Amino acid sequence: MTEIRIENLSKDFDGFLAVDDVNIAIPFGELYSFLGPSGCGKTTLLRMIAGFEIPRSGRIVLGEQDITDLPPYKRPVNTIFQNYSLFPHMTVFDNVAFGLHIRKTPREDIRAQVHKMLALVKMEDQASKYPAQLSGGQKQRIAIARALINEPKVLLLDEPLAALDLKLRQHMLIELMNIHDAVGITFIYVTHDQSEAMSISDRVAVMENGRIVQSGPPDDIYERPASIFSAYFIGETNLFSAEVVGLEDEYVQLKCDSGDGQSFEIDSTFHFTPVLGQKLTVSLRPEKIAITRGKPGNQDDFNVLRGTIEDILYLGTHTQYIVKVGKLRVRVFSQHKRVYFDEKALDWEEPVWLFWHDTDTWLINEIHEPDQGNINPESVGSIQRGKRAGAN
Amino acid sequence: MSRKTALTRKSLEAQALRKRNISSYLLTLPALLWLLVFFLIPYFIVLIYSFLTPGTYDVKFTFTLDAYRQIANGSYLRPFFLAFRLAFFTTVICLLLGFPVAYYIARAKDKLRNTLLILIIIPFWTNLIIRIFSWRIFLASEGVLNSVLLKLHLASQPLELLRTDLAVILVMVYVYLPYMILPLYSVLEKLDFTLLHAAMDLGANEARAFFSITLPLAVEGIFAGALLVFIPALGAYLIPQLVGNQQSLYVGQVITYKIKNIPRNWPMASAMSFTLLLLVALLLLVMYYLYRRRLRSRTY
Numbered sequence: 001m002t003e004i005r006i007e008n009l010s011k012d013f014d015g016f017l018a019v020d021d022v023n024i025a026i027p028f029g030e031l032y033s034f035l036g037p038s039g040c041g042k043t044t045l046l047r048m049i050a051g052f053e054i055p056r057s058g059r060i061v062l063g064e065q066d067i068t069d070l071p072p073y074k075r076p077v078n079t080i081f082q083n084y085s086l087f088p089h090m091t092v093f094d095n096v097a098f099g100l101h102i103r104k105t106p107r108e109d110i111r112a113q114v115h116k117m118l119a120l121v122k123m124e125d126q127a128s129k130y131p132a133q134l135s136g137g138q139k140q141r142i143a144i145a146r147a148l149i150n151e152p153k154v155l156l157l158d159e160p161l162a163a164l165d166l167k168l169r170q171h172m173l174i175e176l177m178n179i180h181d182a183v184g185i186t187f188i189y190v191t192h193d194q195s196e197a198m199s200i201s202d203r204v205a206v207m208e209n210g211r212i213v214q215s216g217p218p219d220d221i222y223e224r225p226a227s228i229f230s231a232y233f234i235g236e237t238n239l240f241s242a243e244v245v246g247l248e249d250e251y252v253q254l255k256c257d258s259g260d261g262q263s264f265e266i267d268s269t270f271h272f273t274p275v276l277g278q279k280l281t282v283s284l285r286p287e288k289i290a291i292t293r294g295k296p297g298n299q300d301d302f303n304v305l306r307g308t309i310e311d312i313l314y315l316g317t318h319t320q321y322i323v324k325v326g327k328l329r330v331r332v333f334s335q336h337k338r339v340y341f342d343e344k345a346l347d348w349e350e351p352v353w354l355f356w357h358d359t360d361t362w363l364i365n366e367i368h369e370p371d372q373g374n375i376n377p378e379s380v381g382s383i384q385r386g387k388r389a390g391a392n
Numbered sequence: 393m394s395r396k397t398a399l400t401r402k403s404l405e406a407q408a409l410r411k412r413n414i415s416s417y418l419l420t421l422p423a424l425l426w427l428l429v430f431f432l433i434p435y436f437i438v439l440i441y442s443f444l445t446p447g448t449y450d451v452k453f454t455f456t457l458d459a460y461r462q463i464a465n466g467s468y469l470r471p472f473f474l475a476f477r478l479a480f481f482t483t484v485i486c487l488l489l490g491f492p493v494a495y496y497i498a499r500a501k502d503k504l505r506n507t508l509l510i511l512i513i514i515p516f517w518t519n520l521i522i523r524i525f526s527w528r529i530f531l532a533s534e535g536v537l538n539s540v541l542l543k544l545h546l547a548s549q550p551l552e553l554l555r556t557d558l559a560v561i562l563v564m565v566y567v568y569l570p571y572m573i574l575p576l577y578s579v580l581e582k583l584d585f586t587l588l589h590a591a592m593d594l595g596a597n598e599a600r601a602f603f604s605i606t607l608p609l610a611v612e613g614i615f616a617g618a619l620l621v622f623i624p625a626l627g628a629y630l631i632p633q634l635v636g637n638q639q640s641l642y643v644g645q646v647i648t649y650k651i652k653n654i655p656r657n658w659p660m661a662s663a664m665s666f667t668l669l670l671l672v673a674l675l676l677l678v679m680y681y682l683y684r685r686r687l688r689s690r691t692y
Contacts, residue, residue, distance in 0.1 A: 052589055072592040085590035089608045098604075099594040150594060 003028040003186040004049070004154055009058030010210075011044055018044040020210035022058070026188065026203075031180050033189040033197040036207030037233065042190045045207075046156050049188065050079045062153060078147035079156040083163060084139045086131035092118070092142050093127040099150040117145040120182065121175075137168045144179060154186045161196060173200055194234045198222065206230050222285075224271065228366050231283040238289075238330050240282040241368045242266075244274045251358065254282060258326025266303040268361035281368040287333040288360040291321055293346060296355045303361065305330070305354040309346055321346065323354060330354060435669075442662035448655040459663035468664065471643040472671075478557075478632075478642060479625035482564040486572040486621050487614065489565070494576035494613075495606075498583065509577070512570050520567065524634045527563050528554060531635065555637040563631050568624065572617040579613030580606075615683060623672055643668060 002025045011019040019041040026032045034042040047053040049060055051072035060068045067075050078099075086095050094101075096117055100110045118124045121141035131139060140160060147155055160176070161169045177200055180187050191197050197204050198218040205215035206229070214226040225231035228239060245265070246253030252270050255263050266282070274280065290296070296304060307323035307330060321332040332354060346352060442459055444451040462468065497508045515523065530536045533550040541547040553559055583606065591601035607614075629644035636642070641649075643664060650661035 050589075050593060052592075071597070072589070073595045073597050077593075079590070079593045081586055081590055083584075083586070085584065085586045087587060087590070087605060098591070098596075102595040102600060146594065 001028045002026065003030075003063065004188075005059075005061040006045075006049075007059045007061070009045070009048065009060065010056045011041075011048060011053055012056055017210050019048070019055070022210075022212055024205060024212065024215065026186060029184055029186055030202040031177070031187040031189060031200060033191060033201040033204045034207055035191055035194060035197040035204050035234070037192055040207040041210035042192075042207050043158055044210075046079075046158055046188065046190045049154070050077060050156050051075050076153040077156055078150050078152040079158060080140075080143050080147055080160045082159045084131075084143040086134075086139055086142055086146070088131050090130075091127065092123065092129050092131070092134070095131065095142055096145045096149055098146060103150075113149055114145075117149045120148070120179065121145045136164050137172060140164065140172055141175075144176075148179070148183060152185065154188060155183075157187060157189045159191055160189075161191075161193075169196070176200060198234070206233065208233075224362065225283060225364065228281055228283075228364055228368060231362070231364060236286055236331060238282075238284040238286060239368055240284070240328070242280055242282045242363075244276055244278045244280070247274065247276055252363070254280075254361075254363075256282065256328075258328050260326040262326050264305060264325070266305075266361060267358045268363055269359045270363050272363070272365055274363065274365075279367050281364040281366055283362045283364055284330075284356065284360065285362075286320070286331040287318075289330070289332045289354050289356045291323065291332045291334050291346065292353050292355075293344075293350065295353055299355070301358050302355045303358060307352060307354055309348055309350050309352055312346070312348060321352075323352060325354070438662045438665055441658050442666050444659045446655065446657045446659050450656070451658050456659075459659045460667075462660070463663060463667055468643075468646065471641050471646040471664075472667075474557075474640055475626050475628065475643040475668075478560060478564060478628060479622045481561050482568055482625045483572075483618050483622045485561070485565045486569050487618065490569055490572035490576055490617065491610075494573045494580050497573075497577050498580035499585070512573055515570065520630065521634075523567070524563060524631060527559075527566070528635060531559055531562075554635060557636065557640055559635040560628075560632050560640075560642075563635050564625055564628060567631065568621040571620040571624075575616035575620065576610065576613040579610045583609055611683075615679060619676070619679070622675075626668065626672060 004026045006022055006024045006026075009019055009022045010017065022041075022045060034045060036042050044053055048055050051067070051070060051074075055068060058068070059066055062076065067077075087098065090098070093114055096114045097110050100113060105113070114127070115124065118127060121144055123138060123141050123145065126134065126138065126142075131142070134142065143160075157176075161172055164172060173196060176187075189197070189200060201218055203216060204218050204221050205212045206221060207213065208229050214221055214230045221230060222235055225234065225237075231237045232239065240256045242254040242256045244252055245255045250269060251267050252274050254266050254268060256266060257263050268282065296302065305325050307325040309321055310324045310329065311322040313320040313322075318333045318335045321334060323330045323332055441451060443455050443457065445454045445456050445458070446452075493512075497505055497512075500508060528535075531553040532538070533552065533554065535554070537553065538547070538550040541551065542549075587605050587609070588601045591605045592598070596604060627644045628642055629648055632640070632642045632645055633648075636645075647661045647664050650657040650664070
């Protein structure tokens with residue numbers, strides 16, 4: 001059952017197209033995220049659903065009702081604002097009661113419902129405090145209670161965790177999921193933080209330049225990115241330019257340019273039908289690659305590359321190796337499990353073997369332009385070279 | 393040992409703090425002296441004069457409550473009433489006119505905002521008396537406004553605008569409007585306008601959002617602006633003198649006449665000044681009480 005349907009929705013600001021012909025249908029009860037970098041139009045989209053922006057064209061349909069032209073106060077949706085926007089001159093109780101008060105709910109009902117809501121967000125004992133006396137996480141909870149007490153059909157969340165520190169963010173994320181389960185309504189969540197979107201959402205829509213470039217369950221978007229943008233915006237990845245040199249029933253052979261005049265061949269499964277000689281892009285997630293000192297054994301379904309460790313970044317849960325293959329830099333994540341026989345740690349400048357399963361090579365039907373995104377021609381494999389250099 | 397050191401450090405810190413306090417008191421000393429010499433002592437002299445007996449030019453040093461008795465039995469009710477009425481209407485009209493202006497300036501883009509603020513301040517660059525005289529030219533029976541009205545056949549004969557209570561209020565509002573706009577602007581400028589979005593998101597229409605969010609959050613500015621307009625308006629002398637009529641004498645004018653006209657009545661002028669001060673102080677106390685009560689609780 002579709003709860004909210006967005007049809008051909010566009011919005012421009014002085015000629016700048018912020019939202020460009022967006023079409024989506026969000027099923028009832030889902031936690032749906034819009035994910036994208038700042039300026040991608042995700043917040044504008046949310047504000048149009050809330051009623052704070054008037055679309056240039058298109059429709060927003062909630063249930064059976066066309067809400068495109070309704071003012072915000074007539075829409076059965078509520079918003080959690082980025083900075084919470086609690087009313088500073090009202091107590092927690094009055095903040096939460098605001099919506100009911102506007103609708104002239106009897107006083108006893110207000111009292112009962114506010115306490116129920118405060119219990120839901122675990123803030124029963126803070127009712128008489130003012131927003132200025134609350135911590136960031138507490139403000140967040142009050143903002144949620146203030147919105148949910150109106151029993152909206154859809155709850156809109158605009159980067160709700162952006163102002164919290166990491167630990168609190170992780171905690172509130174779980175809390176939000178619990179609240180979503182408890183109230184069972186549709187949540188629309190806007191964020192630029194891919195890990196947040198991945199962990200909380202039933203479905204994610206990736207946005208770029210006002211358009212939805214891919215939507216689907218988080219694992220689908222992560223494992224099967226449809227575009228170079230999706231691949232490198234969500235998680236980290238290695239991108240190679242490749243050319244199709246061989247086709248079999250289930251496998252394709254690819255020739256990758258390693259930037260030094262040499263090339264190497266890898267195998268891949270495919271999800272679209274490539275043509276012999278076609279140029280495309282390979283996305284290879286760093287955690288899919290194994291790195292060893294010794295040559296791997298059975299190599300039938302594996303791609304094997306030889307490289308030299310250029311850099312080692314210890315990151316606690318895992319180590320990131322930057323391995324030079326020709327002129328390419330390949331990023332490899334390796335967790336600290338002691339399952340290998342050569343337990344002596346890998347060292348700088350050490351020659352190593354990289355290998356990964358053929359099915360983990362992911363093809364993207366786009367040509368990888370040197371100036372696209374922040375991909376550097378010298379280091380096709382390592383798209384965030386600037387960032388890495390900064391870390392050194 | 394370490395405990396002892398900690399204690400010593402604490403007492404040292406306390407000492408340093410005390411020292412800093414003393415020096416900050418010292419810094420306020422010039423201002424305190426200034427107020428003492430030029431405000432408190434003169435007011436004390438006024439207070440003493442109000443209990444003396446009037447002479448032709450000065451005072452006789454015999455104690456009497458005559459002046460206060462006359463004020464209390466209502467002989468001077470009208471000038472006080474007129475002054476309060478004028479101050480009240482000036483404040484209310486300034487608030488009603490100033491709020492939208494301050495709101496608009498606060499929401500304007502940076503460049504426009506600065507231009508508008510300068511426009512608000514520009515009248516201060518011209519001498520007050522010159523500005524009041526220009527109003528006289530504007531309002532006079534053969535003045536600018538009347539000739540335009542006659543030309544347009546909106547009036548068959550010149551309207552008596554100058555030397556009316558209306559003219560006094562008009563010019564008062566003109567002069568005191570910036571004193572209302574500026575404090576309002578300073579609170580509205582700090583107002584987080586997403587709060588209005590939040591209120592509308594929760595079901596409040598524009599008017600409701602204004603009365604439950606904007607207005608309560610602007611209340612400091614409203615109080616400040618109201619005080620800045622009301623108190624000077626209470627003692628208005630110049631404007632009623634220049635554009636008002638002699639049938640409506642405001643308390644400020646009466647005080648002046650008591651000193652200027654012979655036989656001079658210093659004690660009466662002093663008593664009226666002091667009564668005015670008491671009334672203003674009383675008003676401030678009431679406003680302060682209202683303000684505190686607003687802060688305390690607003691539970692529905």
